[in-house]
Amino acid sequence: MKAKALRLPDNLLDAVRFAEKREKLDEPTTLRKFLRLGAEKYVGDNYARGDISLREAAEVLDLPLREALELFWDMGISGNVDADKAFKAISFAEKKSSKKRSS
Secondary structure (H helix, E strand, O other): OOOOOOOOOHHHHHHHHHHHHHHOOOHHHHHHHHHHHHHHHHHHHHHHHOOOOHHHHHHHHOOOHHHHHHHHHHOOOOOOOOHHHHHHHHHHHHHHHHHHHHO
8 A cells, every 4th residue: 555645625624524433433544435435436437438348447446347346236327238239239149149050
């Protein structure tokens, strides 16, 4: 783990102090927790928009694929593949499969 110095606005420090008291944590632990939550939200938003794959999201968050998927479900992110994309993928796979059988 690396040490970093940074300046934080007073309103963010107020939120950190609030969480410290509420969860009985020290300041460094609370800051790490806040950073982790922010990273999860940022990566989750990118995944939801389709900017990154589930695999990329899991790698950035250092989680197994299944845990990343469950994290996103808990965040209300169901996935970045809509029904139309899924139907096209299934149709494509069926066409490829039927071509292989006829060859």
